[in-house]
Amino acid sequence: MACQELSLYQDSNNDNEIESLRTCISEEALNALNEMRKGNLMCDAIVEVRDGSFNVHRAILSACSSYFRALFTNSLSLEKQNVFIPDMRAAIMEEIISYAYLRKCEINPSNVHELLAMADYVGMTGLVKQCKIVLARMLTPKSCFGIMRFASSFRFCDDLYAKARTYLLRNFIQVAAKNEDILKIGLEDFLDIITDDMLNTRDEELVWKLCIKWVDYDVNERQRHLPQLMQGVRLGLMTPKFFMDEVKDHPYVVKCIEARPLILETLSFLYELDMMRPTDKEVPTPLIAMPRLPHEVMFAIGGWNGGTSKSAIETYDTRADRWVNIPAEDPAGPRAYHGTAVIGFNIYCIGGYNGVEYFNTCRVFDAVKKTWKEISPMHSRRCYVSVAVLNGQIYAMGGYDGHNRLNTVERYSPKTNQWTMITPMNRQRSDADACSLNGKIYAMGGFNGQECLSTAEFYDPTTDLWTPMPNMNHRRSGISCVAYRNHVYVVGGFNGLARLSTGEKYDPETEIWTFIREMYHARSNFGLEIIDDMIFAIGGFNGIATIPHTECYLAETDEWMEATNLNVVRSALTANTVCGLPNIRDYIHQNRELLMEERRQRMFPNIDTLTIAEEFESADEEMSVEFE
Structure with a gap:
């Protein structure tokens, strides 16, 4: 007996992850069963939806659907059974039945969302997997938010949600430029994105510009969230000129008293960065300058x-x-x-x-x-x-x-x-x-x-x-x-x-x-x-x-x-x-909190911190003797 294998890449990034859906029924046998269904030969059930009906074989649907298996095995009657599914359209049921008989169906951008929901409803896990693969391939800077929202609605789509979110983070620059949906999400979801270490941008200026766009979308409601947004942006990674011109002197920031401590912290950090000197103390990397992780x-x-x-x-x-x-x-x-x-x-x-x-x-x-x-x-x-x-x-x-x-x-x-x-x-x-x-x-x-x-x-x-x-x-x-x-x-x-x-x-x-x-x-x-x-x-x-x-x-x-x-x-x-x-x-570099200390050591490679401390102590003693 021939064995048919359908191999599909799970995402558009060529991960080399292949999901194999196997059936051990020959293609000829599958086509013969489907022709028998279409000719109403030996069919023992009718599936009705609000705009159509289908003759089917109970055994075929039961073999790949937990819903139909539970429905049909509750009765051992040899009489033809009628099943009514009120919330499904005939076009979707046609694809579900096609998959049950042929292990293939038409999945496209216009039907994939509805088809996935209905495939889950009837417990057809193989079709659910195929729909998720198609959705993952549909990820673009414009579509990723929509797919994320859709995936979050289903308990079985955690993997698709994670894939869409990873796509968003990896392609953040294009998403920020092309996707208007990002401006419509709430504060919690927006902060979840901009604070993520995996946000893929080498320019924190872009993150700040997106924050301003998000506030502008509903300025009366969102302006009060500015301090929280600023905590999510790595202000210390900006160029001093951009920070002074676009952040410190931005009208929203000027009017926000709660933002002043963070502005002062960033100013102090940028000054110390510019004026870094030998010191006897380790220089930690503050949160405002902690680099994100690369993709x-x-x-x-x-x-x-x-x-x-x-x-x-x-x-x-x-x-x-x-x-x-x-x-x-x-x-x-x-x-x-x-x-x-x-x-x-x-x-x-x-x-x-x-x-x-x-x-x-x-x-x-x-x-x-x-x-x-x-x-x-x-x-x-x-x-x-x-x-x-x-x-x-x-x-x-x-x-x-x-x-x-x-x-x-x-x-x-x-x-x-x-x-x-x-x-x-x-x-x-x-x-x-x-x-x-x-x-x-x-x-x-x-x-x-x-x-x-x-x-x-x-x-x-x-x-x-x-x-x-x-x-x-x-x-x-x-x-x-x-x-x-x-x-x-x-x-x-x-x-x-x-x-x-x-x-x-x-x-x-x-x-x-x-x-x-x-x-x-x-x-x-x-x-x-x-x-x-x-x-x-x-x-x-x-x-x-x-x-x-x-x-x-x-x-x-x-x-x-x-x-x-x-x-x-x-x-x-x-x-x-x-x-x-x-x-x-x-x-990647593991001790990211020590990046500033490593920079100091590179700038002053011949300075021994212990020697510096000793010199300070010696100077203090000399000053004390002189004073006496």
Whole structure:
């Protein structure tokens, strides 16, 4: 007997959570039973609703509905039974019966809410699950509040409510801009959102602006809640200018006596932050400056320093601006000059070099279970390999096998755990980099064994062809690239003479390369990744030494900003962002209440707090003697 499986993703974020609904009745048998129902053959019950009636088989409905099972098994009569359900429409009953017979029905945005309610009413748990899956897929910045409210109405929809709320928090910036429903909710629900540590925003200014919009919606009633709202906003994380102009001097705040203590506390904190000095006391992080928790973390894996490869793993917490050492190194040993790719919660490490061996081996790290395992090796050894992900498959391009610079390309399918050779690139490229954008893979720069390259090309999987594209403005080997805002960004690298701090972006529409602002640090063989809508450049080699420096690029202002240095100095590392980890707290800075103290220690690294205390005591004694 054939076994049919229906697999559905539980949400729109590709969590890799699959809900399998299994039936062990062949499709032919299901269709035959449904045809018998439609022809009123051997039907032994009639289900009536207010605008229609349906001939059914009691056994079929009883098999998947607790409601009908209780109804029909109370009577052993062989006579045809009539059942009337007054609160259900015929169109909904048609879908319920279709699901009972075929394990499938039409679920769409116009009927899913009613269908879920009625499926619960008749105790059809399988259909309830499918409806919740459809609702989860319907989550958008505009719809999430409506789905949250709907889910809160049913005791069995706690999981859907949690999913909708997580979506809201994760996409807060878009929700605040597009969703008018957020202005209609009450104080308690509004505070529940803005006070949540998981509210995903790097700018508390946006939270404050939303608070003002919420008050403006019903100013006479809501203005009195301003002190409570201000307690929910992390005022100490705002820029001093915004706080002074938009908060302290806001008309609502000026008129609110209860808000003054919080204004004074924030002013005092911002002043102390600006005028921080050596002190003999720990500097705690106040609640008004406690950073929220991120929804994504960046992993920096492996690398090279001091003539040896490294197995270190660090994650970057964007909200705290801290790198965190993660004790989950690969037991198979370190690697550098490798490639990495993320699919779901798995980070794939491809090829590389350990100082002795050029690898064709590949390893995968499960960021949820924190375990490593081996996957199928590539056909070729590849050090200095370029790696990109497209349509759920991993591409490994070029590299160096210990003898030759390669132009060959192979593709890995996680489903089959197999590598397949595809059309090679037009150029040999090791020490290049690649990324995917709009269904194509772009490979740039590199070294062909004789010279550093400025050439670039793209791959179209629909034609299995590589096509040359305009050259970059600079030759770049040891470069890094990312796809960002419909452009390909390349930065840094080595031009044959010096390490570069320059960067440029490529527009596939105009086929033009344009320079962007230079980095603070020239570097090659470094990590480059997008997190928090910024491009981060991490570590690398500046031509003289391996560097720990991290800096981030803001496209809006075309500028780079310094960020916290790596804990482990290295080049030839990789950087990847993983989103939505259920155990994200394992990868973020733990002692957030000590962030201000850590800042003080970084600003005054040579100051010993005990020495300071002793100096104060000594000064007091000298003053006492002088006074006597």
